[in-house]
Amino acid sequence: MARVVYALSGQGRGSTYRGSAVAAGLRARGHEVRFCCSDTARSILLTAGENMIPVPTVHHTMHDNTVLAARTLLANWSGSRGVARIVDQLLTAFREWKPHLVISDFEPFSWRAADRLDLPCISLNHQQIATETTYSLPLVHGFHASVAKITFNAAPPNPKLILLPSFFFPSVLRPWIARLLPPILRTSILELSPTFGNFILVYFKEPGATEGLLDILQRAPYPCVLYNRPKPKDAARYPNIIVKSPSSETFQQDLARCRAVVCNAGFRLVSEALYLGKPVLCVPSNGMFEQTLNALFLEKEGIGKTVIGRHLLPDNLDTFIEESNTIAERLRPRRASGNNEAIDCIEEILLRGSPAVQVPGTAPSHPYAMSVS
Numbered sequence: 082m083a084r085v086v087y088a089l090s091g092q093g094r095g096s097t098y099r100g101s102a103v104a105a106g107l108r109a110r111g112h113e114v115r116f117c118c119s120d121t122a123r124s125i126l127l128t129a130g131e132n133m134i135p136v137p138t139v140h141h142t143m144h145d146n147t148v149l150a151a152r153t154l155l156a157n158w159s160g161s162r163g164v165a166r167i168v169d170q171l172l173t174a175f176r177e178w179k180p181h182l183v184i185s186d187f188e189p190f191s192w193r194a195a196d197r198l199d200l201p202c203i204s205l206n207h208q209q210i211a212t213e214t215t216y217s218l219p220l221v222h223g224f225h226a227s228v229a230k231i232t233f234n235a236a237p238p239n240p241k242l243i244l245l246p247s248f249f250f251p252s253v254l255r256p257w258i259a260r261l262l263p264p265i266l267r268t269s270i271l272e273l274s275p276t277f278g279n280f281i282l283v284y285f286k287e288p289g290a291t292e293g294l295l296d297i298l299q300r301a302p303y304p305c306v307l308y309n310r311p312k313p314k315d316a317a318r319y320p321n322i323i324v325k326s327p328s329s330e331t332f333q334q335d336l337a338r339c340r341a342v343v344c345n346a347g348f349r350l351v352s353e354a355l356y357l358g359k360p361v362l363c364v365p366s367n368g369m370f371e372q373t374l375n376a377l378f379l380e381k382e383g384i385g386k387t388v389i390g391r392h393l394l395p396d397n398l399d400t401f402i403e404e405s406n407t408i409a410e411r412l413r414p415r416r417a418s419g420n421n422e423a424i425d426c427i428e429e430i431l432l433r434g435s436p437a438v439q440v441p442g443t444a445p446s447h448p449y450a451m452s453v454s
Contacts, residue, residue, distance in 0.1 A: 082111045082112055082113065083112050083113070083181040083182060083431050084112070084113045084114075084115070084178065084179060084180045084181050084182075085107055085112055085113065085114050085115075085180060085181065085182045085183075085184060085427070085431075086114075086115055086116075086117050086134065086175065086178075086180045086182070086183045086184065086191065086195075087100045087103060087104060087114055087115070087116050087117065087184045087186065088116075088117035088118065088134075088136065088183060088184065088185050088186065088188035088190075088191030088192075089116070089117070089118050089122055089186035089187070089188050090118070090122070090186065090187050090188050094121060094122075094125065094349065095347060095348055095349030095350075096122065096186045096187065096206070097118070097121065097122040097125050097126065098267045098349060099186065099205075099246070099265045099267075099349070100116060100118075100122075100184075100186055101126070101129070101267060102265050102266060102267045102268065102420055103184070103205070103265060103420075103423060103424070103427070104116070105268060106420055106421065106423065106424040107424060107427065110424065110428065112431075115131075115132060115133065115134060115178060115180070116131055116132075116133045116134070117133065117134040117135075117136050117171070117174075117188065117191050118133060118135075118136060118188070119135050119136060119137060123135070134171065134174045134175075134178075135170075136167065136170075136171060136188065136190050136191060137167060137190070164190070164193075167190045168190055168193045168194050168197070171190060171191060171193075171194035172194050172197055172198065175194055175195070175198055175200070176198070180200065181200070181201075181431065182200065182201050182202070182203065182427070182430065182431055183195035183200055183201070183202045183203075184202070184203045184204075184205050184427070185202055185203070185204050185205070185206075185240070186205050186206050187204075187206040187208050187209075192204075192239075192240070196239070201240075201241045201430055202239075202240045202241065203240050203241060203242045203243075203244060203426075203427060203430055204240040204242070204243045204244070205243075205244040205246075205423070206245075207245065207246055207247060207348040207371065208233055208371050209233055209243060209245060209259075210245050210247055210251070210261075210371075210374070211226070211229050211230060211233055211370060211371060211374055212230050212233045212234055213243055213245060213253060213254055213255060213259040214245070214251040214252060214253055214254060214259075214261070215251060215252045215254055216251040216252075216374075216378075218377070219377075221390075222370075222373060222377075225368070225370045225373065226370055228370070229370030229371070240258070241258075241430050242258060242259075242260070242426060242429075242430050243255075243258055243259040243260070244259075244260055244262060244423055244426055244427075245259060245260065245261045245262070246262055246263065246264045246265045246348075246352075246419050246423070247261055247262075247263075247264065247348075248263070248264055248348075248351065248352050248355050248375075248378075248379075248384075248416065249375075249378035249379075249381075249382060251378075260426060262419035262422045262423060262426075263416060263417045263418055263419035263422070264348070264352035264353075264356065264416075264418060264419060265418065265419050265420050265423050266352065266353060266356060266418045266420065269330075269333055270333065270353050270356065270357070271418060271420075273333065273334075273336075273337040273357060274337065275337045275338070275357040275358055275359070276337065276338050277340060277358075277409065278338040278339050278340050279303055279304070279340060280303050280304040280305065280306050280323075280335075280338075280339055280340060281298075281301060281303050281304070281305045281306070281339060281340055281341050281342070281343060281402075282305075282306050282308075282335050282336055282339040282341070282342045282343070282344075282359075283298060283305050283306065283307045283308065283342075283343045283344070284307075284308045284309055284332075284342070284343075284344045284345075284350065285309060285310070285344060285345055285364070286309065286345055286347065286366070287345075287366070291364060291392050291393045292392045293392075294310075294393065295313060295318075295319050295322060297393060297394070297395050297398055298319070298321065298322050298343075298398070299318075299319050299321050299322060300395055300398065300399070301321060301398060301402065302402065303340060303402070304321055304322070304323060305321060305322050305323070305343075306323045306325060306335050306339065307322055307323065307324050307325070308324075308325055308327060308332060309327060310324060311324070312324040336353060336354065336357060336359070337357055339359060340359075340405065341359055341360045341361070341362065341401070341402070341405045341409075342354040342359050342360070342361045342362070343361075343362045343363075343364075343393075343398070343401075344361065344362075344363055344364075345363060345364060345365060345366050345372060346363040346364070346365035346366070346369075346372035346373070346375040346376040346379070346387070347366075347372060347375075348371070348372075348375060351363060351375055351379065351385075355384060355385075355412060355416055356416050356418065358409060358412045358413060359409075359412070360384070360385060360386075360401070360404075360405040360408035360409050360412070361379060361384070361385035361386075362385065362386045362387070362388070362393075362397065362398065362401040363375070363376050363379060363385060363386075363387050363388075364387075364388045364389075364392070364393050365387070365389055367390065373389060376389055377389075383408065383411055384408060384411055384412055385408065386400065386401045386404065386408075
């Protein structure tokens with residue numbers, strides 16, 4: 082049995098659900114897990130009864146479906162003294178709990194504390210697929226790809242292992258340290274029994290992500306269930322649109338029963354939709370290269386349609402609906418999850434590559450050392 086810290090960025094739900102799935106898998110094998118996060122992730126995990134180590138969250142500042150890079154940098158800038166103070170606080174917490182491994186899900190502070198304590202670290206996220214794999218891009222995306230690679234290379238740790246959950250599989254640049262695996266999905270998604278319904282599920286993280294969205298959806302030949310958007314004052318104009326309040330359970334049921342999904346290109350929702358066999362039309366958030374890469378591979382592999390660099394247009398939705406049946410056929414049978422593979426990889430580091438955890442019968446070499454049985 083080992084103690085594992087799972088540190089994650091607290092702004093979105095994707096890494097929170099991924100971390101919960103990893104924690105469930107580790108606990109099923111007898112290990113202890115403690116999360117390190119704040120903000121949205123902390124709220125979700127507190128509701129689940131988790132005990133957490135606090136760490137500041139890096140936030141994206143967005144407007145009109147676009148990341149504002151300068152404002153994002155200013156909003157998160159804490160300087161070297163601020164970073165040192167955060168790391169010192171984590172050092173205190175880690176020394177008290179005595180973890181044997183730190184998993185960093187694109188969290189920028191925990192791995193620094195792990196390095197100070199000579200603890201092994203695993204980097205587990207989807208963002209680093211941009212830097213750890215090789216792929217071709219249209220020239221128009223070259224600049225944003227370069228900026229993203231500089232940013233991504235500055236954020237992650239120097240890990241024992243890099244785990245890259247993904248629904249597409251380009252060639253890995255460093256196979257001795259980086260491994261691609263299918264998406265890590267929460268248990269509630271894995272347990273769903275999908276059906277091919279008669280409505281389209283629509284979700285955009287930013288309410289203002291698309292201009293004229295209601296008028297576009299009203300043209301669809303199927304009802305549209307819309308989340309994360311206030312009910313329009315003139316709702317009678319849009320009898321084809323059903324606006325629902327945020328609810329994780331209701332959303333999952335609609336995801337399992339819908340005909341297709343229209344959304345941003347965030348990895349979590351796209352992965353869940355594909356696993357359930359749902360065609361996806363995505364509009365990536367501008368300035369998020371990870372989403373652009375997701376969108377490009379989604380269309381390249383013929384399992385979805387994309388609108389990149391502009392707002393959704395009526396013709397985009399019409400074409401997507403016409404091709405949705407063909408796309409759905411390509412998605413059968415459902416794609417696998419990488420949950421068990423991820424846990425196997427983590428245990429491999431705990432057992433063979435960690436100075437913090439010793440295999441039974443060997444001499445401990447670290448002040449936190451313990452036997453794993």
